Amino acid sequence: MPQHTPDLPPELRPLAEMPLLKRLAARLFGHGLTRLRAQHRFSWLHGQADGFRSGHTAGVEYGYQEGKIDGLEEGRQVLLIRDFRPDEHRAPGVDDDLFDDWRLPLTAELKKRIKADVARLLPAHAQPSVAQWKMIFSDTPSTSVIAGAGAGKSTSLVLRILLLTHYLGFELGSMTVVTFTRESRRDFINKLMEILSLWGQPLGMKEAQAVVRTFHSRILPMVRSLPGFERLQAFENLNARTEAGFDEVDSNPFELRINDTQRQQLNACYHGLYGRHERFRELIAPLARHALQLKELERDHPDVQKRVAVTELAAKRDEELCDAIEDLWFRAGAWPIKGIEPNRQTVQINGAQFHCHGYIAELDTWVVLGFDPHENARISRPGSKLSVRAEWAVKRTLFQAFCRKPLIWIESYESSKRLLSSLAGDATAGPGFDYKVKGELASAPLLDSFVAAAGFIENLGLDVPTAVGQMSFAKDDPDRFFFEALSIFWKALEDHLLDQSPPIMTYNRMFSLFGENTPENLKLLSDGLLRPMSHLMIDEFQDVSPQIVSWLRASLREIRSRGPAMHVGRGAQCSSLLCVGDDWQSIYGWRGSSPKYFMEFNKEFPSPATTRVMLGENYRSHxxxxxxxxxxxxxxxxxxxxxxxxxxxxxxxxxxxxxxxxxxxxxxxxxxxxxxxxxxxxxxxxxxxxxxxxxxxxxxxxxxxxxxxxxxxxxxxxxxxxxxxxxxxxxxxxxxxxxxxxxxxxxxxxxxxxxxxxxxxxxxxxxxxxxxxxxxxxxxxxxxxxxxxxxxxxxxxxxxxxxxxxxxxxxxxxxxxxxxxxxxxxxxxx
The missing domain is CATH 3.40.50.300 (P-loop containing nucleotide triphosphate hydrolases)
Structure with a gap:
């Protein structure tokens, strides 16, 4: 059957597709025209049909190709637009860097000139190594230098300062070199003055001291710039010299001893708080009982096993022993003690009766007098084979093992004086007893223990009352009362110190005022106070504490936020940080320091670019x-x-x-x-x-x-x-x-x-x-x-x-x- 072509008009369809009568008429008519030579209709019709078909096909193909190209082009435009315009919403990123993205302008010619000058002016043993030159020539905003023991870092640090000042024109007032102790500060100042003078840049002692600082001496002027704190004194610096006006003495950050001037402030605060704060008084009582009570001995301890056999004999002579001990205390002027009732109560020890010397109603505890270590150890009672000291030692051991009454054993005349002052309510006296926090190696006067614990907490960048509120202890753990009392006392001490004239503040309190938790306070500082923090070089960085890190980061952020206006007309632009340390020499964790901030330097001090230097040569040891x-x-x-x-x-x-x-x-x-x-x-x-x-x-x-x-x-x-x-x-x-x-x-x-x-x-x-x-x-x-x-x-x-x-x-x-x-x-x- 012929293929039907629906796309052609009826008159142009092939003959085979026409109706029968039309086909016959077309043939007859076509034959006639052909004979007359008028036209060959059949050929014309079919030629026309063939031409139409081929033209139609070519046209479709051409149109298809053109349309496809146009369509693809339009499609590309749509796809490109969709790539640049995502459907989802995305917020811009956060620039958390502490520094702008800049580099020191150190050319090859300048480096060559500096090396030549160093070779000419410094002796052979002081010439920097390849690694030390990398430290000196670091051009990035931040630099960490891992310097092991004996690495010769001091000379390299001085040459770094020389590079910035002598060769690049940075002002000394824009930089601070931080050392941890007075001794290291003094040594570095001398080396800085010595080397700069060789370059024709003599530096006076005061100028050098202004550059080489401890963290403490840098924070003090910041706080003193605040209204009302112009004459502020640091608690850690309180001593006879500060009272005479020498208030710029750098304290050692690892100094723990409390001097007499500081103790007077602690005791005065304690006395006032004890008199007005009922809960504080309630907390001190169990602490005193725990601290003053005779420490227990296990019953299987060798000393107990040896002396338990003479319990009955010791009980028979105990009243006479009490007389002998009291006589010694009378002669020393240490007995009786005001606040202690001289009441000899009996105590049962394994069925035998022994005696106490007195009773403290305020603490609900009994008192036994000890044998003062300064007395002659050979003193004995008439007719006794043992010395008083030996008889007392037997009694003490038995009490330690078998007495469960609240009991204070006063070991010496000196300790009785402190207890006497406390019980008498002396305004200049402290609590009068020592306390040992679990984990500490030794006991210390209660207020000294307060200072040590608060210092550790604050060095970690924490607030004492807040931290205490997050602690937990066993119900019968006396440390639970210690830290609650510390929380009350520490807030009272800060208020007490600020009420003095001139006001007093701890260094930790100063650092917290300008840390990351209170960045708004940094806005109060002038450009002149912040500018010396622009280019920081810190030695012994492995011993830095979280508190110091917070202050450093907050200061660097504030400097960056102030922008170029802070440095107008100055050679030193932007800011930088160079830290030298050795995580293997981090040994002050017991004071709250941590090597974490040096080991994770790039994370803790984000920068657009940083340089890391490893000083692996040891110039000291074999x-x-x-x-x-x-x-x-x-x-x-x-x-x-x-x-x-x-x-x-x-x-x-x-x-x-x-x-x-x-x-x-x-x-x-x-x-x-x-x-x-x-x-x-x-x-x-x-x-x-x-x-x-x-x-x-x-x-x-x-x-x-x-x-x-x-x-x-x-x-x-x-x-x-x-x-x-x-x-x-x-x-x-x-x-x-x-x-x-x-x-x-x-x-x-x-x-x-x-x-x-x-x-x-x-x-x-x-x-x-x-x-x-x-x-x-x-x-x-x-x-x-x-x-x-x-x-x-x-x-x-x-x-x-x-x-x-x-x-x-x-x-x-x-x-x-x-x-x-x-x-x-x-x-x-x-």
Whole structure:
């Protein structure tokens, strides 16, 4: 059947598709025209039809191609528009950088000129290394410098200042170099003045002091600029000198001792608060009872087992013993004590009767007088085989093990005076008793314990009352009352200090006024006060606290927000931060410092660009000292890629010698080194150790102290105090160990966001790392020789984390002689 073509008109369709009659008529008519030669109709019709069909097809194809191209072009335009115009709403990003995006204008020619000047003006031993030049020439807004022990960072910092001032025209008034202690500040000032003078840029002492500061001396002028605080004094600086007008003395941020001037303010605040605040009085009573009560002894303690057998005999002589003890107190003028009823009540101990000396109604507790340690230990009662002191010791042990009455055992005449002052309501007296917060190594006067705990909390950037409100303790834990009392007292103390004339404020309070929680206060400061914070260079940055970090970040944000107007007409534009530190030397976590801010520098101080420098050369010690110290500390979390290399003149490789504790042998070794002409550091962990070693090194002490200060070669310090120092021979006395667990510090550590997530003992964990870092600091003080004298296992206790656990066996850099006899030891000068 023929294919139908619906697109053609009927007259142009093929003949086969026409009706039969029309087909016949068309053929006849067509034949006629053909014969007459008029036209060939059939051919014409079919040619026309064929032409139409081919034209129609070509037209469709051409139109299709043109339409497709136009359609694609329009489609592209629609797609491109949709790419640039998303359907969803997106907010702009936040620029949280502390600095503008800028670079120091350091050309290759300028660097070459500076290097030539340094080579010409400084001696060969002071020429910077490649890494030190990278630190000096850092052109980014922020720079972190990892500088291990003996890295020679001080000269590099001075050359950095020289670059900014002498070569780039920055004003000294736009920069601050921060050191942590008075001693390091003094040393840096001298070095700065010395080097700048070589470049024809002499600097006076006052100008240098204005640049090289502690954090404390930089915050004080900020607070004094506020109305009403022009003569403000820092609580930490209160002493006889400040009263005489010397109020610019820098305090040591790690100084914990309370002086007499400070104590007067604490006691006055306490007395006023105790008189007017009922809840505070209620809290002090259980604290006093707990603090003054005789500490319990377990009944299976060896002393208890030894003395329990003489309980009955001791009871028979107890009344006469009470008479003898009271006679001693009478003669010393220490008894009776006002506020204590001299009432001899009996106490049952294992069925036998013993006596107390008095009763304190205010505390609802009984009193027993002790044997003052200053009395003659050989005093005895007539006819008695034992001394009064020995009889008293038996009674004390039995009371510790078996007495469960509220009981105060007054140990000495001196402690009775403090208790007397407190009970008498003396306005200048404090509470009159010591208190030991769980986790602390020793007890301290209650108000000293308040200051220490509040200082730790505030160093973490926390508010004391707020932090206390988030703590929790067991119902019968006396620390629960301690911290509630602290919260009340601390607010009262701040108010009391501000009421003085002139007003007084703690440094922590000053830093919090200008921290990230109160950025509006920074708006009150003039450009002149903020400008010295523009270019900050901070040493020992691993020991910075969260409180200081908050102040630094808030200050840098304020400087950036003020923009170019703050720097009009000045060479120093924008702002920068250069921090030098060593996370392996972070040893002040017990005061609230943390290496976190240095280890995570780029995160904590966001910048459009930063430079990181690793100063891996050690110009102090030989490789064995370096390797021994690093082996100890490498178990701690640390900045990756750290490995120090001994530099400078080669020294003989002598291992770090580890020995059992032997004070006499230590004294002989120390004397031999002193006679050889070596400088010596004698480092100890506890003040009691210093006293024990004294008799064995007294000859050296006497000889050295007779010399002029510049010629002395012996220093005795704690491990913590020795940072930054060095000596030919270093003697370490005692292990570095974490002895206690601190429930309250673990809680506030987590509040401050420190420690690993989910670690309930975040502070204790940090301290286990810190004891390793403390050993690292001690060992790396040594130039040539290091001796480490460690107590036996029994003295240290079982399961106590300690640095000596990391001493390597079979390594060339350690010579572990523990357990050997003196004649078996090698490597000694003796």
């Amino acid at each position: 490789q064995h000292v370096i390797d021994a110290a690093e082996h100890i500390v490498r178990a701690t979390p640390a900045i990756s890629g750290k490995k120090a290399k001994a530099s400078g003149a080669p020294k003989a490789l002598v291992p770090v010698v580890v020995r059992d504790r032997d004070d006499a042998a230590l004294g002989r070794e120390l004397l031999a080194h002193y006679q050889q002409g070596d400088s010596i550091l004698m480092l100890y962990r506890k003040s009691s150790d210093k006293l024990l070693i004294q008799e064995h090194i007294q000859s050296v002490v006497n000889l050295d102290s007779s010399l002029p200060p510049t010629a002395r070669r012996l220093k005795q310090l704690t491990y913590h105090s020795a940072k930054g120092l060095q000596a030919d021979a270093v003697f370490l006395l005692g292990d570095c160990q974490h002895l206690t667990s601190s429930p309250y510090k673990n809680q506030v550590y987590r509040m401050a966001g420190l420690g690993k997530e989910g670690d309930a003992q975040a502070y204790d964990s940090a301290q286990k790392d810190e004891v390793l870092r403390l050993a690292y600091v001690g060992i790396t003080r040594a130039v040539s020789h290091c001796y480490w004298y460690i107590e036996g296992q029994d003295a240290q206790g079982v399961n106590v984390p300690k640095a000596s656990d990391r001493i390597a066996q079979g390594k060339a850099f350690f010579d572990d002689q523990r357990g050997s006899k003196p004649q078996e030891r090698g490597g000694s000068l003796l």
